[in-house]
Amino acid sequence: xxxxxxxxxxxxxxxxxxxxxxxxxxxxxxxxxxxxxxxxxxxxxxxxxxxxxxxxxxxxxxxxxxxxxxxxxxxxxxxxxxxxxxxxxxxxxxxxxxxxxxxxxxxxxxxxxxxxxxxxxxxxxxxxxxxxxxxxxxxxxxxxxxxxxxxxxxxxxxxxxxxxxxxxxxxxxxxxxxxxxxxxxxxxxxxxxxxxxxxxxxxxxxxxxxxxxxxxxxxxxxxxxxxxxxxxxxxxxxxxxxxxxxxxxxxxxxxxxxxxxxxxxxxxxxxxxxxxxxxxxxxxxxxxxxxxxxxxxxxxxxxxxxxxxxxxx
Amino acid sequence: xxxxxxxxxxxxxxxxxxxxxxxxxxxxxxxxxxxxxxxxxxxxxxxxxxxxxxxxxxxxxxxxxxxxxxxxxxxxxxxxxxxxxxxxxxxxxxxxxxxxxxxxxxxxxxxxxxxxxxxxxxxxxxxxxxxxxxxxxxxxxxxxxxxxxxxxxxxxxxxxxxxxxxxxxxxxxxxxxxxxxxxxxxxxxxxxxxxxxxxxxxxxxxxxxxxxxxxxxxxxxxxxxxxxxxxxxxxxxxxxxxxxxxxxxxxxxxxxxxxxxxxxxxxxxxxxxxxxxxxxxxxxxxxxxxxxxxxxxxxxxxxxxxxxxxxxxxxxxxxxxxxxxxxxxxxxxxxxxxxxxxxxxxxxxxxxxxxxxxxxxxxxxxxxxxxxxxxxxxxxxxxxxxxxxxxxxxxxxxxxxxxxxxxxxxxxxxxxx
Numbered sequence: 001x002x003x004x005x006x007x008x009x010x011x012x013x014x015x016x017x018x019x020x021x022x023x024x025x026x027x028x029x030x031x032x033x034x035x036x037x038x039x040x041x042x043x044x045x046x047x048x049x050x051x052x053x054x055x056x057x058x059x060x061x062x063x064x065x066x067x068x069x070x071x072x073x074x075x076x077x078x079x080x081x082x083x084x085x086x087x088x089x090x091x092x093x094x095x096x097x098x099x100x101x102x103x104x105x106x107x108x109x110x111x112x113x114x115x116x117x118x119x120x121x122x123x124x125x126x127x128x129x130x131x132x133x134x135x136x137x138x139x140x141x142x143x144x145x146x147x148x149x150x151x152x153x154x155x156x157x158x159x160x161x162x163x164x165x166x167x168x169x170x171x172x173x174x175x176x177x178x179x180x181x182x183x184x185x186x187x188x189x190x191x192x193x194x195x196x197x198x199x200x201x202x203x204x205x206x207x208x209x210x211x212x213x214x215x216x217x218x219x220x221x222x223x224x225x226x227x228x229x230x231x232x233x234x235x236x237x238x239x240x241x242x243x244x245x246x247x248x249x250x251x252x253x254x255x256x257x258x259x260x261x262x263x264x265x266x267x268x269x270x271x272x273x274x275x276x277x278x279x280x281x282x283x284x285x286x287x288x289x290x291x292x293x294x295x296x297x298x299x300x301x302x303x304x305x306x307x308x309x310x311x312x313x
Numbered sequence: 314x315x316x317x318x319x320x321x322x323x324x325x326x327x328x329x330x331x332x333x334x335x336x337x338x339x340x341x342x343x344x345x346x347x348x349x350x351x352x353x354x355x356x357x358x359x360x361x362x363x364x365x366x367x368x369x370x371x372x373x374x375x376x377x378x379x380x381x382x383x384x385x386x387x388x389x390x391x392x393x394x395x396x397x398x399x400x401x402x403x404x405x406x407x408x409x410x411x412x413x414x415x416x417x418x419x420x421x422x423x424x425x426x427x428x429x430x431x432x433x434x435x436x437x438x439x440x441x442x443x444x445x446x447x448x449x450x451x452x453x454x455x456x457x458x459x460x461x462x463x464x465x466x467x468x469x470x471x472x473x474x475x476x477x478x479x480x481x482x483x484x485x486x487x488x489x490x491x492x493x494x495x496x497x498x499x500x501x502x503x504x505x506x507x508x509x510x511x512x513x514x515x516x517x518x519x520x521x522x523x524x525x526x527x528x529x530x531x532x533x534x535x536x537x538x539x540x541x542x543x544x545x546x547x548x549x550x551x552x553x554x555x556x557x558x559x560x561x562x563x564x565x566x567x568x569x570x571x572x573x574x575x576x577x578x579x580x581x582x583x584x585x586x587x588x589x590x591x592x593x594x595x596x597x598x599x600x601x602x603x604x605x606x607x608x609x610x611x612x613x614x615x616x617x618x619x620x621x622x623x624x625x626x627x628x629x630x631x632x633x634x635x636x637x638x639x640x641x642x643x644x645x646x647x648x649x650x651x652x653x654x655x656x657x658x659x660x661x662x663x664x665x666x667x668x669x670x671x672x673x674x675x676x677x678x679x680x681x682x683x684x685x686x687x688x689x690x691x692x693x694x695x696x697x698x699x700x701x702x703x704x705x706x707x708x709x710x711x712x713x714x715x716x717x718x719x720x721x722x723x724x725x726x727x728x729x730x
Contacts, residue, residue, distance in 0.1 A: 129592070134599045159545030160585060160600035244586045244596075245550050256545065256585040268588060271417055272552040272578055274447035 042286040048276055049283035056276045061247065068284050070249045072291060074259030078164050078239065079232035081253075082171035087225050090176055094183035095209060110184065117177035125241030128170040129162065133242065136169070137161030140254040152253045162244045164258040170238050175228035182227065186220030187213050219303045226299035233292055239264035262288040408436035411688050415441075415449020415462035418554045418608070419491050419672045423462060425708035426696045439692060446554060446672075453478065453485070453675055460689050461675040462491075464554030466644065466653035478685070479677035486729075487653040488722050490697045491672035491705065492712045494634035495559055496609040497618040500597050501525060502540060508533045510621035511566035517604060518546050518563065519572060519582045525602060533621070540602065547596045547605035550586030552578035558656075558670040559606045565658040566667065608670075609634075610710020620668060623661035631712035633666035639715050640665055650678070650725045669712070679730050690729045697722040 054062035061067040093113060097106045137160065144157040194212040203211060214221075245260035245268070252258075260268075266281045273281055413423070420443035427439045444452070446463040453461035456477025466487040476485050497514065499507055504525075513529045516522040522529060525539045549556045561576035574581035585603075587596040590611045597603040597615060609617070609629050619626035627633060641657040658667045674693050680686030695701045702713035714722075 129595050130599070137601070156543055158585065159543065159602055160547075160596045162585065162587070162596065240550075240588050241592065243550075244547075246583050246586065257583050260550075268551040269579075271443070272445035272447065272554075274445055274451050277447075 039289065042282060042289060045279055046283035046286045048279040052276045052280060056280065064280065064283060067247075067280065068262070068287050070247055070259045071262045071265050071284055072287055073249045074164070074245075075233055075261040075263070075288065075291065077251075077259060078167050078171060078261055079229055081165070081168035082175060082232045083225060083229050085168060085172035086176050086179055086228060087221070089172075090179035090224070090228075091183055091221060093176075093180045094187055095213070097180075097184050098187040099205070099209060099213065110181075113177050113180045115177075116173070117181075121174065121235060121237045122241070124170050124174055125238040128166060128238060128242035132169060133161035133166050135161075136166060140165070144254055151251055154252050155255065157254050158244065158256040160244065160256070162242055163254050163256070164243065164250075165253040167239050167243050167258075170242055171232045171235055174235060174238065175231050178231065179224045179228045182224035183217065183221055186217040186224070190216045222299060222303055226296060229295060229299075230292060233261075233295065234263055234288065235261075236263040236267045240267040262291075406436075407434045407688060407691055409438075409684060409688050411437065411439040411460070411685070411692060412458045413439070413441045413449075413460045413462060414444045414452045414458045415675075416446045416464045416491075416554060416672050417443035418464060418493065418670060419443075419462045422491055422696075422705040422709035422711055425704050426692075426701055429701070429704045430692055430695050433695075434691070437688065437692075445552075450675065459676075459680075459685050460693065462672055463487075463675055464557060464670060464672050466651075466673055467675060472647075476677060478681060480679040480681050483677065483679045484648060485675050485677050486648065486651045486725060487673040487675055488693065488697065488725060489638065489652055489654055489671050489714070489718065490674045490693065490722065491670075492635055492638050492714060493670045493672070493710075494609040494629050494631065494666060494712050495555055495562075495606055495668045495670055496612045496629050497604065497606050497620070497668070498594065498597050498612050498615040499604040499618055500600065500615060501542075501602050501604075503538050504534075504540075505616055506534075506537065507616065507618040508621065508626045509618045511563060512568050512571055514620075515563045515567035515572040517544055518548065518584065520546075520584065521571070542602045545600055545603045546584040547587050547593050547600075547603055548580040548582075548584055549590075549593060550580075550588050553589075554578065554670055554672070555590065555606065555608060556580050559668065561656075562658045562668050606668075608710070609712075620666065622665060622667060623663050625663040627663055627666050629666050629668070631706070633664060634669045634712040635715045635718070636662075637665035637667050637669055638671055639717050650728060652721060652725060676729055678728070683730065686730050690726055693729075694723065694726050697726070 049064050052064065057063070057067050093109070097109055097113075101109060137158070140161055140163065141157045143153050144155040147153040148155050190213045194216065195208055198208040198212045199205075239261050240263075243258055243260060243264060244256050245264065246257040248257070248259065250257050250259050262284045266285060270278070270281055420441070423441040423443075427441060430439060431437060441462070442449075442458075446465055449458070449461040450463050450467065450471060452458045454471060454474065454476055459478060467485060472484060475481065476483070479485060497507075497509060501507070510533060513522070513533060516529060523544055524541060525544055526541045530539060557576050557578050560572070560574060560581065563572040564574065564576055580586070585596060585600075587593045587605075590607045593605045593607045594611055594613060594615065597605045597607075598613075604618075617629055619628045621627075637657060637660055638654060640660060640662060641654045643651070644653040644655045647653060653673070654671055656667070656669065656671065657665070660667050674696065676689050676693055677686065680689065696705070697714070697719060699713070699716070699719060702711070702719070705711045706713050
């Protein structure tokens with residue numbers, strides 16, 4: 001035994017091993033390099049914006065922070081609203097596909113949901129303007145009439161329905177497929193023994209899902225939501241087309257004045273921007289980069305802190 | 314959320330196979346790739362595609378190569394035969410590449426002009442990049458482009474500097490080539506005709522008037538049945554020359570105190586915002602009790618308001634829009650051949666419609682590269698000719714320039730080299 005341990009046996013290096021390991025190494029470092037390139041580009045191009053002449057900012061804003069503040073708010077506000085709408089529906093669809101629907105129906109439904117992910121955002125934008133906004137405008141008018149005392153529903157109501165609430169609905173539809181797809185796969189992974197044990201103890205199907213499937217899938221649901229949140233934060237075209245923007249922080253959901261999002265603001269103003277104006281827009285892009293990073297880190301922290309409690313362990 | 318005791322009891326039964334230390338969605342994604350998907354048969358997607366491809370190539374490869382080679386040989390013979398008459402057919406001797414950049418409002422017209430010009434002059438390639446008026450002027454001053462399209466004329470500070478494309482010491486000139494009327498569009502139930510003056514428009518778009526049955530609007534439209542509804546005023550949410558000219562009109566024509574903001578690409582007040590001309594037109598079309606402003610050519614079937622000029626209400630027409638440009642004085646204190654216009658927004662002549670956007674072609678007096686100068690001259694001569702204006706009217710809905718303005722531009726162009 002001791003002699004065997006003393007002589008180290010060297011594994012023979014086959015060409016395939018070397019090619020594969022270096023290929024993965026290159027792929028791994030490539031993603032870091034690309035990320036670094038984008039971050040450095042944004043940083044360098046943003047610097048002039050932080051010391052820009054107050055006259056360069058449009059409207060009443062005189063410095064970068066008061067310019068980007070409402071945009072950051074609008075970005076996070078619309079993304080969180082869309083998440084609130086999308087996650088419960090996505091979990092419902094995923095549970096239906098994984099645990100309730102007959103297998104044939106489940107497969108077809110799964111494909112349909114994935115198809116939703118393939119629709120380009122500009123189409124969602126057109127749908128938002130042409131169909132959704134006129135459709136929901138009367139409901140908004142009623143909401144303002146009845147619940148106007150509640151700040152988010154305060155008036156005056158938008159005449160076109162192109163509000164941040166409509167944007168949140170469009171975003172919710174856009175992030176639904178990715179959240180549904182991941183939740184579905186997570187729910188399918190629930191150990192059969194858990195499920196059968198729950199059923200054997202007399203649980204109904206709903207109780208089984210509540211006690212076995214959901215606790216097991218919780219970290220996955222959070223991960224899926226964060227992926228969806230990432231897409232909602234960065235969505236550009238649909239927001240630019242649907243939203244009626246302004247330059248302030250606005251909590252009201254149903255008025256013509258809404259906080260714009262960073263990505264949409266860049267898309268709207270880049271075509272006519274020149275000089276420092278471009279730097280200012282790129283600096284707001286840097287802020288979006290930072291916000292997305294913070295959100296992802298927060299999500300990671302949540303997942304890690306819940307790991308000990310989740311049904312998975 | 315879900316009850317804890319039950320979950321703890323269950324968690325001791327069985328340890329699942331997914332290790333979440335790597336964490337997050339990567340594991341989820343891995344499983345998404347099909348590891349645990351029940352009911353799908355792996356073998357379906359595991360046929361060997363390489364085999365089929367290989368056979369196909371062998372079977373069809375050789376004839377295909379022969380066919381392609383034969384085709385090439387035949388077509389090159391044909392090209393040789395056709396070359397001689399083709400050279401005679403083209404009367405133009407101009408060759409070269411021309412680069413321009415600037416106003417995105419002008420883009421549709423530029424593309425139409427380029428297509429028409431290149432058809433007539435097959436040796437010329439023209440590129441126009443709609444990078445925005447400011448960006449277009451910057452690129453031209455830096456020498457990156459041969460001409461610029463701009464919704465505003467060169468500023469005095471820009472004229473004080475050097476122009477990299479021009480002979481050192483010489484300047485550039487602004488030539489009006491594009492007149493686009495801006496229409497005030499509205500969609501109010503039961504109202505087909507609407508009269509407006511600058512004061513009332515300023516009050517509506519700044520939010521001072523909020524309902525359609527406001528006394529100021531009723532005074533202008535005594536015969537209309539105006540609803541007691543909120544006015545939804547739509548403006549451009551993206552920076553644009555249309556907004557700049559609209560705010561310039563309100564700033565100049567409205568009584569002082571009603572609109573004190575200076576003309577700018579960004580709309581200075583609140584209200585409903587929409588992206589691009591099409592966005593504004595959509596919002597006005599689909600909304601209720603709407604009013605907005607948009608390039609007249611895009612107004613479509615929407616009703617357009619008449620503006621008070623002098624003591625009459627003037628409907629937008631291309632002729633009236635072109636007329637106000639002729640009636641406007643040149644900007645003072647500039648070179649005699651610089652046709653920058655001080656648009657007469659306060660006109661009292663009812664033949665004129667003061668709400669227009671004028672875009673300029675900015676060119677050198679004398680190009681450092683004489684050949685490029687000749688090209689630019691030929692191109693701008695074309696776009697400012699009656700023929701070029703007709704092309705733009707058909708394709709981009711501009712108001713064609715009057716013959717007087719065409720002559721003025723041609724006189725300046727004659728000196729460009």
